[in-house]
Amino acid sequence: xxxxxxxxxxxxxxxxRLTLAGLxxxxxxWKEVLQSVISAIEELKTKFFLKTNLAIPxxxxxxxxxxxxxxxxxxxxxxxxxxxxxxxxxxIEKLFKQANMEGITIT
Amino acid sequence: MMAPVLVTGGAGSVGKCVVQQLRSEGxxxxxxxxxxxxxxxxxxxxxxxxxxxxxxxxxxxxAAVQDIRAVIHLAALLPPASERSRELTFAVNxxxxxxxxxxxxxxxxxxxxxxxxxxxxxxxxxxxxxPVTIDQPQQAxxxxxxxxxxxxxxxxxxxxxxxxxRISGISVPSIQSPPEVWPFMADQRIEFVHRDDVVTALCAAxxxxxxxxxxxxxxxxxxxxxTGKAYVKDYFDLLGVPIDEAHFQEHPGWCDWYxxxxxxxxxxxQKTTYxxxxxxxxxxxxxxxxx
Numbered sequence: 001x002x003x004x005x006x007x008x009x010x011x012x013x014x015x016x017r018l019t020l021a022g023l024x025x026x027x028x029x030w031k032e033v034l035q036s037v038i039s040a041i042e043e044l045k046t047k048f049f050l051k052t053n054l055a056i057p058x059x060x061x062x063x064x065x066x067x068x069x070x071x072x073x074x075x076x077x078x079x080x081x082x083x084x085x086x087x088x089x090x091x092i093e094k095l096f097k098q099a100n101m102e103g104i105t106i107t
Numbered sequence: 108m109m110a111p112v113l114v115t116g117g118a119g120s121v122g123k124c125v126v127q128q129l130r131s132e133g134x135x136x137x138x139x140x141x142x143x144x145x146x147x148x149x150x151x152x153x154x155x156x157x158x159x160x161x162x163x164x165x166x167x168x169x170a171a172v173q174d175i176r177a178v179i180h181l182a183a184l185l186p187p188a189s190e191r192s193r194e195l196t197f198a199v200n201x202x203x204x205x206x207x208x209x210x211x212x213x214x215x216x217x218x219x220x221x222x223x224x225x226x227x228x229x230x231x232x233x234x235x236x237x238p239v240t241i242d243q244p245q246q247a248x249x250x251x252x253x254x255x256x257x258x259x260x261x262x263x264x265x266x267x268x269x270x271x272x273r274i275s276g277i278s279v280p281s282i283q284s285p286p287e288v289w290p291f292m293a294d295q296r297i298e299f300v301h302r303d304d305v306v307t308a309l310c311a312a313x314x315x316x317x318x319x320x321x322x323x324x325x326x327x328x329x330x331x332x333x334t335g336k337a338y339v340k341d342y343f344d345l346l347g348v349p350i351d352e353a354h355f356q357e358h359p360g361w362c363d364w365y366x367x368x369x370x371x372x373x374x375x376x377q378k379t380t381y382x383x384x385x386x387x388x389x390x391x392x393x394x395x396x397x398x
Contacts, residue, residue, distance in 0.1 A: 047284070052346040053346055054282065054346060054396065098398075
C-alpha cells in the first residue's frame with residue numbers, strides 16, 4: 001500500500017502541473033513558484049518522512065491548497081490566486097521544515 | 108566562587124545537556140569547543156564561560172585548563188567524519204586527549220578527568236554469551252573505535268585521576284531519520300541508553316570519589332535490552348511505517364548487552380526506562396501532528 005504522504009505528494013505534483021497548464025498568460029512568478037514546488041516535492045518523495053504518519057496532516061493541507069489553485073486556474077478566476085498561492089507556499093515551507101529530521105546519535 | 112568544570116565539546120548536543128545539568132547543580136562551567144559551533148544558548152549565561160579553541164592547538168588547550176577543578180572530555184571526531192581521515196581522527200581523539208591531560212597535569216594534578224569513550228571499542232561481541240564486561244578485549248571495527256582505544260590506554264598511562272565511560276548508542280527522544288542501513292543485524296542484541304541518563308552519568312563521574320580510576324560501561328539497563336529488529340520496529344510502529352522498510356547490516360555491528368552493574372551502583376544514572384523513552388518519542392509525534 002502506498003503511504004498516504006507519498007500519495008499526497010503525487011497529488012500535489014499533479015495539481016501543480018494542471019495549474020501550470022491553466023496559467024498560460026498569467027504572472028511568470030506564479031509559474032516559477034509552481035515549477036520549483038514540483039521539483040522540490042519530487043526530491044522529497046525519496047525521504048523517510050513521507051512514509052510516516054507525521055507527514056499526513058501537513059501533506060493533506062498542501063494537497064488541499066494545490067487542488068484549490070488548480071480549480072482557480074481552470075476557472076480562470078485569478079483574483080484569488082495570489083492569496084491561495086501564498087497559503088500554499090506557507091504550508092509547503094512547513095512541510096519541508098518538518099521533513100528535515102535529525103540524524104541518529106551513535107557514540 | 109568555585110572553580111569551573113571544563114566541558115570539552117560543550118557546545119555539542121550531549122555537551123550542552125551536560126553544561127545545563129552542571130549549572131542546575133550549582134557548578135560553574137567552562138565550555139571549550141570549536142569556533143564554528145553554535146554558542147547562542149551558552150554565551151552570556153550566568154556561570155558559563157565560553158572558550159573557543161581546538162584540541163590540536165597547544166595554546167588553546169593550555170588556556171582551557173587554567174583554574175579549572177575538573178574535566179569532562181567529550182570533544183571528538185565522531186563517525187562518519189572520523190572515518191574520512193585516520194590522521195585527523197587520531198590528531199583530535201588521541202593526541203588532543205593526551206595534550207589536554209598533560210596540560211591539566213601542569214596546573215592541577217588532582218583534578219578529576221572524565222573521558223567519554225565508547226562501547227564500540229569492543230568490536231564484534233556476538234559470540235559472547237554473557238553481557239559484555241569492561242574486561243572484554245577491545246577490538247576496533249572502525250577508525251573511531253581504534254582512536255578511542257588508543258586514547259584510553261595513553262590516558263591511563265599519563266594521568267592518575269581519570270574515569271573512563273564507555274558509552275553505548277545514545278537514544279535521543281526526538282523524531283529522527285533512520286540510517287539507510289541500521290548499524291547492526293536484525294537479531295543482534297542491542298542496549299542503547301537515553302541521552303539524559305548519559306548526561307547524569309558524566310556529571311556524576313566528575314563528582315563521585317569512587318569513580319576515580321574506573322572504567323565503566325554506560326548503557327540503559329535491563330529495560331533497554333532488546334534486539335536490533337525489535338528496537339527499530341518499536342520506532343517504526345510509532346511512526347506508522349512497516350518494519351519491512353528497515354534495512355539491517357548482514358554482518359555484526361558493535362552493539363550488544365552490557366554489564367552495567369558497577370556503573371549503576373556508583374553513578375546512579377539509569378533513570379529512564381525504555382518505555383519512558385518511547386513515551387517521550389510518542390509525545391513528540393503527537394506535538395508534531397497537532398502543529
